Amino acid sequence: MSALSSLSKVMFLGLIRDRTAVFFMLVLPLLFLVLFGALFQGEGGSRSTVVQYGEVTVLDELDEEHLAALSEALVLERTGDREDALERLRAGEVDAVVWEETPGTLELRYSAADEARAGAVRGLVNSLVQDANVAATGQPPAFRMSTERVEDESIRAIQFLAPGLLGWAIAMGASFMSAFTLVNWRRKRLLRRLWLAPIRPGAVVGARIGVSLGLAMAQLVLFLAVAVIPFYGLRLTDMWWLSIPLVACGTLAFMAVGLLIGAVTSTEEAANGVLQAVIMPMAFLSGSFFPTEVMPGWLEPIARLLPLKHLNEALMGVLSRGEGWGTALPVMGGLLLFAAVVAAIAARLFRWEAK
Amino acid sequence: MTDAAITVEGLRKRYGDVRAVDGVSLEVVSGEFYGILGPNGAGKTTTLELIEGLREPDEGTVRLLGLPSWPRNPDLLRRIGVQLQSSAFFEKLTAREQIRSFASLYGVSADRADAMLETVGLTGKADVRDTELSGGQAQRLSIACALVHDPELVFLDEPTTGLDPQARRNLWDLLREINGQGRTVVLTTHYMDEAELLCDRVAVMDAGRVLRVGRPRDLIEELGVANLEDVFLRLTGREYRE
Ligand SMILES: Nc1ncnc2c1ncn2[C@@H]1O[C@H](COP(=O)(O)OP(=O)(O)O)[C@@H](O)[C@H]1O
Numbered sequence: 001m002s003a004l005s006s007l008s009k010v011m012f013l014g015l016i017r018d019r020t021a022v023f024f025m026l027v028l029p030l031l032f033l034v035l036f037g038a039l040f041q042g043e044g045g046s047r048s049t050v051v052q053y054g055e056v057t058v059l060d061e062l063d064e065e066h067l068a069a070l071s072e073a074l075v076l077e078r079t080g081d082r083e084d085a086l087e088r089l090r091a092g093e094v095d096a097v098v099w100e101e102t103p104g105t106l107e108l109r110y111s112a113a114d115e116a117r118a119g120a121v122r123g124l125v126n127s128l129v130q131d132a133n134v135a136a137t138g139q140p141p142a143f144r145m146s147t148e149r150v151e152d153e154s155i156r157a158i159q160f161l162a163p164g165l166l167g168w169a170i171a172m173g174a175s176f177m178s179a180f181t182l183v184n185w186r187r188k189r190l191l192r193r194l195w196l197a198p199i200r201p202g203a204v205v206g207a208r209i210g211v212s213l214g215l216a217m218a219q220l221v222l223f224l225a226v227a228v229i230p231f232y233g234l235r236l237t238d239m240w241w242l243s244i245p246l247v248a249c250g251t252l253a254f255m256a257v258g259l260l261i262g263a264v265t266s267t268e269e270a271a272n273g274v275l276q277a278v279i280m281p282m283a284f285l286s287g288s289f290f291p292t293e294v295m296p297g298w299l300e301p302i303a304r305l306l307p308l309k310h311l312n313e314a315l316m317g318v319l320s321r322g323e324g325w326g327t328a329l330p331v332m333g334g335l336l337l338f339a340a341v342v343a344a345i346a347a348r349l350f351r352w353e354a355k
Numbered sequence: 356m357t358d359a360a361i362t363v364e365g366l367r368k369r370y371g372d373v374r375a376v377d378g379v380s381l382e383v384v385s386g387e388f389y390g391i392l393g394p395n396g397a398g399k400t401t402t403l404e405l406i407e408g409l410r411e412p413d414e415g416t417v418r419l420l421g422l423p424s425w426p427r428n429p430d431l432l433r434r435i436g437v438q439l440q441s442s443a444f445f446e447k448l449t450a451r452e453q454i455r456s457f458a459s460l461y462g463v464s465a466d467r468a469d470a471m472l473e474t475v476g477l478t479g480k481a482d483v484r485d486t487e488l489s490g491g492q493a494q495r496l497s498i499a500c501a502l503v504h505d506p507e508l509v510f511l512d513e514p515t516t517g518l519d520p521q522a523r524r525n526l527w528d529l530l531r532e533i534n535g536q537g538r539t540v541v542l543t544t545h546y547m548d549e550a551e552l553l554c555d556r557v558a559v560m561d562a563g564r565v566l567r568v569g570r571p572r573d574l575i576e577e578l579g580v581a582n583l584e585d586v587f588l589r590l591t592g593r594e595y596r597e
């Protein structure tokens with residue numbers, strides 16, 4: 001085995017055999033995702049519930065793709081009991097009831113209690129009818145509307161929670177691991193011992209970066225795997241894979257934070273304390289746990305300075321909002337720059353020995 | 356080529372106002388068992404670390420096997436073995452994993468690492484984490500890690516400090532064996548019985564300087580005392596050291 005692979009193995013085993021570290025870095029963020037995701041499952045979504053009674057041609061003939069697109073905006077239930085459905089509509093449990101009175105004539109009943117929703121449901125069903133009309137003529141449509149979402153107001157909890165908690169998990173994992181390696185190896189004089197082994201310093205740095213990146217990717221996979229199960233229902237957009245380089249750059253940025261903290265502390269406990277004091281407030285300000293809109297406005301400029309804020313937003317952009325390179329690239333550049341600057345400061349403060 | 360394994364000339368190192376090493380010169384012959392003695396704070400560790408090439412001297416030169424030890428030279432590092440302290444182990448690894456990890460840093464096979472574990476009598480503890488080893492076992496593992504790449508020159512800093520008498524004697528046998536295989540061994544200690552028994556020659560240090568160098572028996576004779584401990588006390592005085 002080469003020095004690089006054996007040091008990687010040493011770091012990997014040291015981490016996975018540390019139950020506390022595994023819990024805080026891998027299990028806890030995932031637990032948050034599972035719990036928060038379930039807790040806020042119904043919330044935040046402005047999806048309307050429409051009950052379909054009997055056969056409704058325009059709905060029944062929708063293909064998979066259109067159905068999926070439709071389910072972004074509304075939940076379609078089918079029932080055989082119209083009276084019961086109308087009763088639920090009056091009680092405000094559902095937003096609309098639809099049936100086909102005679103072939104070709106759609107009846108839509110909606111509640112005016114929530115005007116916005118009523119309008120949305122009316123618009124949606126109407127557009128379905130219009131599409132069907134155009135299709136029935138066999139002609140290409142004379143007019144088309146091209147739409148682009150500017151701000152997705154109807155964001156579902158999972159679309160926000162998955163990127164936010166992932167950002168937090170990456171920040172914690174990467175910073176903790178590099179701080180711990182530095183402090184522990186310095187305290188035990190392993191840094192000195194490695195100096196006296198015929199290895200390149202690059203092997204130590206490379207192993208640390210490699211293991212941290214590997215772990216970050218494992219976190220990414222686990223998070224996405226949980227978030228996309230239907231119960232949570234995160235729907236990955238086309239450019240979701242941009243989260244891979246984003247997570248990699250975030251890992252480097254927070255490894256640098258860990259190095260800096262490791263450089264100025266002497267014990268693992270002290271390093272851990274400083275890390276929590278830095279990462280937790282940063283996670284709150286960066287919207288890892290709840291949307292930052294609820295925060296007082298004066299915090300916003302401060303949050304803008306935090307690397308995690310940008311990582312979270314870019315992750316949300318590429319995972320949930322269909323954003324692409326335009327969102328990811330500047331953030332990746334910023335994170336790498338941040339990593340370089342902080343690592344340079346850490347290098348200046350580096351000590352071979354604990355005081 | 357002379358048969359000098361180590362040549363040290365005019366070594367100095369200061370930390371602020373403290374002259375930790377203040378003009379040390381010495382020569383260690385190939386195959387020799389050499390002891391550096393001195394009370395706490397005498398500068399033994401600093402001297403050893405300067406010789407190993409772990410620190411840059413303020414003044415002076417060190418040549419190991421004919422090569423300068425500073426700046427860092429990986430080719431030379433392959434030929435020397437160093438034990439810094441017994442707790443220089445990787446976190447959460449078993450004894451076997453520790454020594455195999457160190458072995459691979461030197462490009463040495465896992466089989467050879469396991470054989471080294473056997474040599475220091477730790478095969479039975481191969482699957483035990485370093486934190487669960489006794490002081491003597493940890494010390495032996497630490498020495499095994501220093502020897503795994505079959506170095507020509509071995510440096511040990513107070514290898515027996517903190518061990519019980521059984522473990523110390525056990526370790527002495529191991530050290531004699533290492534030296535018996537033709538390796539040059541340099542160790543620091545403040546146990547005079549140990550130095551008298553093991554070392555071909557000793558250097559007595561205090562306040563960063565070498566006070567006297569010689570074979571233990573010659574020093575005892577020269578000063579007309581009963582044993583090396585008396586030599587030591589005669590040279591370094593009786594006042595209490597921290
Ligand atoms: N890294 C250091 N920084 C400051 N002073 C040091 C350092 N290392 C050793 N010293 C001082 O140098 C002197 C010699 O120390 P050392 O070489 O450890 O002695 P010994 O090993 O003989 O006990 C002591 O006074 C010690 O306090």
Ligand SMILES: [Mg+2]
Nearest residue numbers: 399400401513
């Ligand atoms: Mg010492």
